[in-house]
Amino acid sequence: MRARFRWGGVSRFIVRRLLLGLIVLFMVSLVVFAATQALPGDPARAILGRSATPAALAALRRHLHLNQAVFSQYWTWLTGLLRGKLGTSIAAQVPVTTLLAPKLVNSAVLVAVSAVVSIPLSIAIGSWAALKRDKIFDTLSSNLLLVLAALPEFVVAVVLVLLLATTVFQVLPAISTIPPGSRPWNFPSYLVLPALTLVIAVAPYVARIVRASMIEVLESDYVEMARLKGLPERTVMLRHALPNALGPVFQVIALNLAYLAGGIVVVEYVFNYGGIGSAMQEAVINHDLPVVQALAMLIAAVYVVLNLLADVATITVTPRLRTRL
Amino acid sequence: MIPAAGADMAAEAVPLDAPPVRATSLLRRSLRLWRTRIGIALVGLLVLIAIVGPFIAPHGSSAFVAAPFSPPGKGAVFGTDHLGQDVLSRLLDGGRSILLMALIATAAGLIAGVVIGLVAAYARNALDDVLMRGMDVIMAFPQIMLALVAAAVVGPHPWVIIVAIALTTVPRIARVARGAALPVVERDFIACSEAMGVPRWRILFGDLLPNTLGPLMVEASLRMTYSIGVIAALAFLGLSTNPNDPNWGLMIQDNRTALAFQPWGAVMPIIAIALLTMGTGLIGDGIARTAAGIDRSRGAE
Numbered sequence: 138m139r140a141r142f143r144w145g146g147v148s149r150f151i152v153r154r155l156l157l158g159l160i161v162l163f164m165v166s167l168v169v170f171a172a173t174q175a176l177p178g179d180p181a182r183a184i185l186g187r188s189a190t191p192a193a194l195a196a197l198r199r200h201l202h203l204n205q206a207v208f209s210q211y212w213t214w215l216t217g218l219l220r221g222k223l224g225t226s227i228a229a230q231v232p233v234t235t236l237l238a239p240k241l242v243n244s245a246v247l248v249a250v251s252a253v254v255s256i257p258l259s260i261a262i263g264s265w266a267a268l269k270r271d272k273i274f275d276t277l278s279s280n281l282l283l284v285l286a287a288l289p290e291f292v293v294a295v296v297l298v299l300l301l302a303t304t305v306f307q308v309l310p311a312i313s314t315i316p317p318g319s320r321p322w323n324f325p326s327y328l329v330l331p332a333l334t335l336v337i338a339v340a341p342y343v344a345r346i347v348r349a350s351m352i353e354v355l356e357s358d359y360v361e362m363a364r365l366k367g368l369p370e371r372t373v374m375l376r377h378a379l380p381n382a383l384g385p386v387f388q389v390i391a392l393n394l395a396y397l398a399g400g401i402v403v404v405e406y407v408f409n410y411g412g413i414g415s416a417m418q419e420a421v422i423n424h425d426l427p428v429v430q431a432l433a434m435l436i437a438a439v440y441v442v443l444n445l446l447a448d449v450a451t452i453t454v455t456p457r458l459r460t461r462l
Numbered sequence: 463m464i465p466a467a468g469a470d471m472a473a474e475a476v477p478l479d480a481p482p483v484r485a486t487s488l489l490r491r492s493l494r495l496w497r498t499r500i501g502i503a504l505v506g507l508l509v510l511i512a513i514v515g516p517f518i519a520p521h522g523s524s525a526f527v528a529a530p531f532s533p534p535g536k537g538a539v540f541g542t543d544h545l546g547q548d549v550l551s552r553l554l555d556g557g558r559s560i561l562l563m564a565l566i567a568t569a570a571g572l573i574a575g576v577v578i579g580l581v582a583a584y585a586r587n588a589l590d591d592v593l594m595r596g597m598d599v600i601m602a603f604p605q606i607m608l609a610l611v612a613a614a615v616v617g618p619h620p621w622v623i624i625v626a627i628a629l630t631t632v633p634r635i636a637r638v639a640r641g642a643a644l645p646v647v648e649r650d651f652i653a654c655s656e657a658m659g660v661p662r663w664r665i666l667f668g669d670l671l672p673n674t675l676g677p678l679m680v681e682a683s684l685r686m687t688y689s690i691g692v693i694a695a696l697a698f699l700g701l702s703t704n705p706n707d708p709n710w711g712l713m714i715q716d717n718r719t720a721l722a723f724q725p726w727g728a729v730m731p732i733i734a735i736a737l738l739t740m741g742t743g744l745i746g747d748g749i750a751r752t753a754a755g756i757d758r759s760r761g762a763e
Contacts, residue, residue, distance in 0.1 A: 157595075164599045172611050283497075287743030289691030291698050291711075292732050295718055299729070303721040311721075399604020403695050417607070418699050421614040429614045437602040 151449055158445045165437045166218070170211050173430050200225075218434065224427035228420070233431045237413060239317075241435075244405070244412030246321045248397050250328055251335035256390055259340040263347025264379065267355060279348070282341035290400050294334040294407040301330065313408040321410075331408045338400050339393045346389045350382040357381075384451050391447030395440040488676060491752045498748025504741030508734060512561045515554030523547065523555040523708040531717075531724040540726040544716045545706070553730045555708040559620070560697075561738075564689040567624045571631025571689075572682050578632065579639025580666045580674070583647055594640065597633035605630040605692050610701075618701035627692055631685050638681040642674035676753035683746030687739050694735050710735050 205213070217224065223233035262282075266275040285293075302311035313327035321328055354360060355378055363377045364370075401414035409415065413432055420428035492498045521527055521538075524547060528535070532542040540549035582593040600608075609626035616622045646652065647670070655665050696702070697711030710731035717727030 161595065161598050161602060164595075165602050168599060168603075169611070173615055280497075283743060283747055284740050287687050287739040288736055289695055289739060291695050291714070292691075292735055292739075295714055295721075295728060295732060298718070299721050299725060304725050396604065399606050402606055402610065403699065406699060417610060421610045422700060424614060426614065429611055433603065433607060433611050436604060436607055440602045440604075 147452060150452060154445055154448050158441050162438060162441050165441070166215060166434060167211075169430055169433045169437070170214055173426050173433075197227075214430075223431040226420075226425055226428050228423040228425045228428075233427050236428065237416060237431060237435075240411055240413050240416050243315060243321050243410065244401055244414060247328065247331055247335070247401065247405070247410065247412060248394065250332045251339065251397060252390075252394060254332065255336040255340040255393075256343065258336070259343035260347050260383075260386065262340070263344040264351050264374070264382070266344070267348045267351035267382075268374065270352060275348075278344070282344055285337055286341035286345070288337075289403075290334055290338045291403045291407055293337050294330070294404055297330050297334055297337075298407070311408075313410045315411050317411075327408075327410070331404050331410050334404050334407075335397055335400055338404075339397060343386070343389050343393055347382065347386055350385050351378065354378045354382045380454060383454055387447045387450040387454070391443040395443050398436045398439050488679065488749060488752060492745075492748040495748045495751060497744045497751075501741045501744030501746075501748060504737050505745065508557060508738040508741065509561060511554060511734070512557030515557060519548075519551035519554040521548040521551040523552050524706055525551075531720045531727070533724055534726060540730055541724050543713065543727040544720070549713075549717075549727045549730055552708040552713060553710070553734060556710045556713055556731065557734065557738075559707070559709055560690060560693050560711065560735075563620055563624050563693050564627075564686060567627035567693070568631060568682065568686045568689045570624070570628035571685065572635055572678075574628070575632040575635025576639045576671065576674075576678065577666075579636035579641075580643050580670050582636065583640040583643035584662075584666055584670060586647065590640075593636070597636050600630060600633045603630065605688060606695060609692060609696055610699075613696070613701045617703075618696070619703055623693060623696055623701070627689050631689065634685060635678070635681055638677050639674055642677040643670045646670055646673045676749070680746050680750040680753065683742050683749065687742040687746065690735070690739055690742065 214224075221234060223237075225231065226233050226236050229236050262278055266278050269275050298311045299305065301309045309329055310326055311330075313324070313331055315321050315324060315327060360373060360378050363373045368377075401412060402417050403414070404410070405412045405414035406418045413435070416428065417432045419425070420432065493502075516523075524545075526546045527538050527548045528542045528546055530542060530544055530546045532538060532546070534541045538548045538550065540553070543549055543552065578593055578597070582590045585593075603611075605627065608630050609623055612622050612626040652665060652669055655669055660668075694709075694711035694714075697707070697709045698715045700712075700715065702709060702712055713731040714728045714735075717724070721728055
């Protein structure tokens, strides 16, 4: 059964993807830098406003290395980035890493909880709908998912607050402010609504892709063959159909985890959950450019790494793709 | 049925010797599906509200009507908001900016994305790689993230948000356009046009474009759905030039503190945004299903 692995080809593929990912990351850093520091206009004045004194402007320019040439500004910023020195938050007056590290943990917990719930759930719904194609479950779930997929996260979030925390039922907290120094897992009830919002934002999309991919697989000759051999439907689904349907799903999961990384901005803001998403909103309102730079780089890096992992995972579960390497 | 997601549509190869399905005929056929009709009705209703709303609003959008967060009553059908302004009047006034910004941003992103995607597909050389890797770089930013960075640096002007949304729409459209155009580029009639000396731009937009319209229309409606969501979300996050702008996203933000006793101030704009995005989503799904049906029946011939 097992195809002969050509690990030489696979590892060469991984190395090539890794290099490509590094190039994309490097270009991302150029974009972030260009957008935040090299734009026409004076960032120091943008940060401090029109009423700033010349002395304050000069001090901030020195602080942001704005008195250097653009290239050496970029070099200072990039080498700092690589050594984990992300500068100092202008609003909070603490190093960006100190400011963001605990928030990063909070966001990671939230995204992890959402992913752990949404991925198996959407694979189950998608597969079941494919199996019961055009029956009641499929029709109902397809239409419901279509509608849910169209709703922006903040609308979902406020509706959930309306239904479960304020107007209709008061069973869950409307605000999930984690006290500083505490960890989110000590407040499980705080995680429910933010995580539920993210699940509703992501699961419909993944479930639809799983359904499509599964339908294609179920119509294939090898599944028909397995059925004609008299294998039980369970075995056909779990051993023959599902592994082959999961190839494209990895891409979608990666895409959606990356989407979660953007979605947390709004969701954390709605629930006042102290993560990097609400930190981004605050930094934007306060013109806190070092924090904005760090978060934009971080979230773009997450996207690049997730895509890389998805490509490697796809190659690993889909032996027929390896022949092209 | 194949689902609506644009990415899947792109993977579906156009059957080899089929003439292109014209956009108008695809739209007409998709109207046979109830979901498309409902979607068009919803979008039509919301667009109508956005256009004529300001003229039929009972009060000025920033006129003081009654005490803040008054419940529905005489003079204010849905009660008042956090500043004592009429919720209904602000609802009728608040759609125009979101719709207009989303439309301009999506259209600009669509045009640029189609050009880049078709050029990349047709080039078949290093230009393809360069363009698509460039697209990857933009793709690495979630849509809302790039808009936030731009708003932080330049300020939350409407045109900044439009440019940011358009820019993040480009790579997503370009991927679909390139994916749909790649199998077409290999076909004989393109080689034939080349041999006849048809100018390159006419091959791109006369021969390639009509053959990619199905997936592109699906992706465009998906992008419109997301553009509306992101633009409303940015206002919700407090990024708007006018702090008392009658804008659905900002209305939700301003009135959600009173959900427990005067929910209408937040609920009405929520319903408006939800119906609008559902409408664009349903239209996209209707077109996707129709296009998939056409491809399928051709495959069977």
